Amino acid sequence: MKLTDIFQVTERTFSFEFFPPRDEIAAVDLGINIGQLIRLNPSFVSVTYGAGGSTRSRTFDLVDFLKNRVGLNTVAHYTCVGNTRSKTLRDLRTLRKLGLQNFMLLRGDPQAGSRYGFIPCPGGFSNATELISYARKHIDDCCIGGGAYPEVHPESLNAEVDMQNLKKKVDAGCDFLITQFFFDNERYFDFVERARKAGIKCRIIPGIIPLTKYTQLERFVNLSRASIPAAFLDRLERYRHNPEAIYNAGMDFAIRQCRDLLMLGAPGLHFYTLNKSRATVEIYQTLMAR
Ligand SMILES: Cc1cc2nc3c(=O)[nH]c(=O)nc-3n(C[C@H](O)[C@H](O)[C@H](O)COP(=O)(O)OP(=O)(O)OC[C@H]3O[C@@H](n4cnc5c(N)ncnc54)[C@H](O)[C@@H]3O)c2cc1C
Numbered sequence: 598m599k600l601t602d603i604f605q606v607t608e609r610t611f612s613f614e615f616f617p618p619r620d621e622i623a624a625v626d627l628g629i630n631i632g633q634l635i636r637l638n639p640s641f642v643s644v645t646y647g648a649g650g651s652t653r654s655r656t657f658d659l660v661d662f663l664k665n666r667v668g669l670n671t672v673a674h675y676t677c678v679g680n681t682r683s684k685t686l687r688d689l690r691t692l693r694k695l696g697l698q699n700f701m702l703l704r705g706d707p708q709a710g711s712r713y714g715f716i717p718c719p720g721g722f723s724n725a726t727e728l729i730s731y732a733r734k735h736i737d738d739c740c741i742g743g744g745a746y747p748e749v750h751p752e753s754l755n756a757e758v759d760m761q762n763l764k765k766k767v768d769a770g771c772d773f774l775i776t777q778f779f780f781d782n783e784r785y786f787d788f789v790e791r792a793r794k795a796g797i798k799c800r801i802i803p804g805i806i807p808l809t810k811y812t813q814l815e816r817f818v819n820l821s822r823a824s825i826p827a828a829f830l831d832r833l834e835r836y837r838h839n840p841e842a843i844y845n846a847g848m849d850f851a852i853r854q855c856r857d858l859l860m861l862g863a864p865g866l867h868f869y870t871l872n873k874s875r876a877t878v879e880i881y882q883t884l885m886a887r
Contacts, residue, residue, distance in 0.1 A: 598670050598698070599698045599699060599738075599739070599740035599772075600640075600641060600670070600672070600699050600740045600742070600772065600773060601740045601772050601773075603640055603641065603670065604773070604800060604864075607640065608864065609859065609863075609864055609865040609866075610640035610641065610802065610864065610865035610866075610867075611637065611639055611640055611865055611866055611868075611881065612639050612640050612641045612642060612643065612672075612802070612865065612866075612867045612868070613634050613639050613642045613643075613867075613868050613870050613877065614642070614643045614644075614645065614804075614867060614868065614869050614870060615627065615631070615642065615643070615644050615645070615659065615870060615872055616644070616645045616647070616652070616871075616872060617644060617645070617647065617652045617655030617656050617658070617659045618655070618659075618872070619655075623872070626872070627872050629874075630870070630872055630873055630874035631663075631667070631874075633874035633875075633878055634870065634874045634877060634878065635667065635669065637877075637878065637881050637882075639669065639670075640670065640865065641669070641670035641671065641672055641699065642663055642669050642670070642671055642672070643671070643672035643673075643674060643699075643701055643775075643867075644656050644659045644660045644663065644671065644672070644673060644674060645674045646673075646674040646675050646676050646703075646705070648678070648705065648706050648707065648709060649678055649679065649705075649706075649707050649711070650676060650678045650679040650680065650705070653688070656673065656674065656675075657673075657688075657691065657692065657695070660672075660673040660692065660695070660697055661695045664695065664696055664697060665695065665696060670699065671697065671699065672699040672700065672701050672742065673692050673697050673699070673700055673701070674700075674701040674702075674703060675688065675689065675692075675700055675701070675702055675703070675728075676702075676703045676704060676705025676728075677703075677704050677705055677715075677717065677718070677721055677722040677723075677724070677725070677727075677728050678704075678705035678706070678707065678715070678718070679718050679721075680718055680721050680722075681718055681719070681720035681721050682720055682721060682722070682731060683720070685721070685722070685728065685731065685732075686731075686735055689732055689735070689736050690736070693736060693737075693739065697739075698738060698739050698740060699739070699740045699741075699742070700732065700736075700739060700740070700741050700742070701741075701742040701743070701744075701775065702725055702728045702729045702732055702741055702742070702743060703725050703728075703743070703744050704722070704724050704725045704728070714752070715752075724762075724766075725743055725744065725766055726762070726765050726766040726769045727769075729741055729743060729766060729769045729770045729771060730769035730770060732770070733769065733770030740772045740773075741770055741771055741772050742771060742772065742773045742774065742775055743763075743766050743767070743771040743773075743774050743775075744774070744775065744776075744777065745763060745774040745775065745776045745777070745788070745792075745801055746759060746776065746777045746788075747776050747777065747779050747784040747785045747787070747788035748777070748779060748784055748821065748822055748823055748824065749822075750762075751822055756791070760791055760792065760795050761795070763792065763795070763797065764795045764796060764797055767797050767799060771799060772799055773799050773800045773801075773802060774792075774797075774799060774800070774801045774802065775801075775802045775804055775867050776788070776801060776802065776803050776804045776867075777804055777821045777823070778804040778805060778806035778817070778821055778823060778869055779803070779804075779821070779823045779824075780808075780823050780824065780825050780826060780829065780850070780854065781823075781824050781825075781826055782854060782857050782858055782861070784824065785803050785858065785863070786861060788801070789801050800864045800865075801864070802863075802864055802865050802866070802867045803858055803863050803865075803866060803867065804867050804868075804869055805851065805854065805855060805858075805866050805867065805868050805869065805880075806868075806869040806871075807847055807848065807851040807868070807876035807877065807880060808833075808847040808850070808851070809843070809844045809847045809848070809876050810840065810843060810844070810847075811833060811836075811837045811840070811843050814833060829846070829850050832846045832850075833846060833847075847876070848876060848879060848880065851876070851880050852880050852883050852884065855880055855884055856884060859884070868880075
């Protein structure tokens with residue numbers, strides 16, 4: 598089912614993002630976690646496409662499995678990195694033949710450790726706008742999502758330029774947007790307001806990442822440049838040597854964050870699960886219990 602059809606019948610979606618497991622042990626672990634998460638009856642799940650295009654076949658295998666064996670509404674991520682137009686067309690057609698109708702189309706980042714930033718592949722795409730426009734023209738009957746950055750994409754000159762580029766991307770054929778994760782809801786709501794003023798009408802689904810370990814703090818902030826509210830940061834610093842207290846602080850924060858987002862009208866929640874289920878299940882069950 599296309600997400601656009603789901604959007605017609607539900608005001609809020611709850612969705613989970615996975616990355617392809619790197620080996621058999623990780624695959625077994627993921628299977629157990631997916632087993633816990635599908636009991637929550639997600640609106641859809643999505644599978645990332647590894648940085649630098651490193652997981653192509655594992656992404657395809659996992660979306661095939663989730664869509665055709667487990668029966669979930671599944672979104673396949675795909676990026677411009679290392680892909681010519683003709684290879685992109687072949688890949689998207691392969692995914693369509695597997696029955697995939699939902700795509701999250703991104704520019705992508707180079708592999709970790711790469712000395713250079715994003716370099717377009719000769720005969721490929723310079724940004725997600727070009728990829729989305731191409732997919733829209735060549736792939737029938739599909740639903741396309743794009744990435745959005747409430748705290749501005751790190752390579753953008755400023756928030757205004759980033760918003761103009763986002764508008765071009767949506768006009769190229771996006772049906773929905775999912776945001777980079779953030780911890781300050783005001784940033785999300787300001788962003789949505791600015792997007793609406795810029796003429797962007799599609800759903801902007803907030804991306805949520807529960808912070809459950811102190812060691813995640815630096816990684817998450819570096820990855821997304823997300824600002825962390827001072828009171829939460831204080832709490833994390835106070836408990837930095839107490840893993841259980843950090844977990845509880847992270848859960849308290851995530852539950853409050855999700856509750857506020859929904860109360861103030863966010864069209865759902867998209868959880869970056871990191872292939873684990875415990876935190877997401879706890880948050881979801883707490884939200885639904887009230
Ligand atoms: C929800 C979500 C899921 C993600 N999943 C993956 C994944 O599976 N695999 C992966 O490798 N990465 C993934 N990423 C990370 C993403 O690839 C990086 O953030 C990347 O740096 C930007 O991708 P984008 O599609 O947002 O790029 P773009 O929309 O192309 O934006 C990149 C830069 O180009 C600018 N830009 C955009 N359009 C134009 C235009 N028409 N003209 C000029 N400039 C333009 C933007 O302002 C921005 O500065 C994900 C990000 C999000 C938010």
